[in-house]
Amino acid sequence: MPSLRFDILTLFPDSFHGVLNASIPKRAAEFGAAEYHLHDVRPFAENKHRKVDDRPFGGGPGMVMLCQPLFDCTLAVEGMDPRPATRILLTPQGEPLTQSRIERLATEPRLLLIAGHYEGIDERVIDELAPLEISVGDYVLSGGELPAMILIDAIVRLLPGVLGHDDSAEEDSFAPRPASEFAGELPGASEVDRVRLLDCPHYTRPRVWNDRAVPDVLLSGDHEAIDRWRREQMIERTRARRPDLLEDNRDP
Numbered sequence: 098m099p100s101l102r103f104d105i106l107t108l109f110p111d112s113f114h115g116v117l118n119a120s121i122p123k124r125a126a127e128f129g130a131a132e133y134h135l136h137d138v139r140p141f142a143e144n145k146h147r148k149v150d151d152r153p154f155g156g157g158p159g160m161v162m163l164c165q166p167l168f169d170c171t172l173a174v175e176g177m178d179p180r181p182a183t184r185i186l187l188t189p190q191g192e193p194l195t196q197s198r199i200e201r202l203a204t205e206p207r208l209l210l211i212a213g214h215y216e217g218i219d220e221r222v223i224d225e226l227a228p229l230e231i232s233v234g235d236y237v238l239s240g241g242e243l244p245a246m247i248l249i250d251a252i253v254r255l256l257p258g259v260l261g262h263d264d265s266a267e268e269d270s271f272a273p274r275p276a277s278e279f280a281g282e283l284p285g286a287s288e289v290d291r292v293r294l295l296d297c298p299h300y301t302r303p304r305v306w307n308d309r310a311v312p313d314v315l316l317s318g319d320h321e322a323i324d325r326w327r328r329e330q331m332i333e334r335t336r337a338r339r340p341d342l343l344e345d346n347r348d349p
């Protein structure tokens with residue numbers, strides 16, 4: 098399996114080291130499934146003060162990232178490897194990130210992630226680079242670095258061989274499952290729909306803790322009953338906490 102190459106363009110390359118050298122992202126690199134290349138955009142600024150931003154035309158608060166450093170950095174970095182890169186800009190204006198998007202990105206050979214900072218990026222360089230624009234949710238962060246790390250983490254854990262046992266990624270709450278698995282339990286879910294449900298509750302020893310007992314069914318040894326209970330829990334919790342997931346089973 099060829100490795101997935103990440104090129105990360107940022108003004109704060111050091112902010113990535115903790116995440117990339119921990120846990121699953123680190124394992125993915127050690128395993129040879131992913132490689133991470135950090136690139137500081139600042140050295141690409143051709144002005145003498147290595148300035149990467151300026152005040153917005155039309156006025157207003159904050160600073161806007163200049164076109165030139167980001168554009169030149171992107172082309173230089175793309176030239177470092179012959180594989181074509183899928184360009185991705187992390188931005189609050191982007192398409193909301195979903196598990197199906199993650200699954201598709203995990204099959205690409207190379208991803209070039211642009212993490213912006215400041216109020217934004219000059220629109221002309223976005224038009225020129227035509228990146229995929231992705232947001233990680235409707236809340237305000239101070240830059241695109243954490244979103245880029247979220248994207249990397251979510252992708253590399255899907256790469257073959259990175260997780261301990263083969264099916265742990267498949268069993269995730271958000272992993273799609275054929276709706277037929279829930280025949281009769283989910284009205285409206287057709288054969289072809291892929292249903293994403295929240296996970297069921299989990300328990301381990303001791304059997305009673307702080308007067309709280311583990312549900313009897315899990316101690317029954319009746320695996321059919323256990324499966325049925327877990328499925329009911331998944332559906333019930335999804336109904337209670339995330340009814341939106343049941344309304345729209347298709348995740349484009």
Ligand code: 9D3
Pocket residue numbers: 187188189213214215216217231232233234235236237238239240241242244
């Ligand atoms: C005052 C207008 N702000 C837009 C809501 C400006 C602004 C806020 C935050 C501009 C940039 C940022 C920095 N955030 C990101 O770069 C970002 C982000 C986010 O803030 N939330 C969710 N996903 C993402 S992806 C990149």
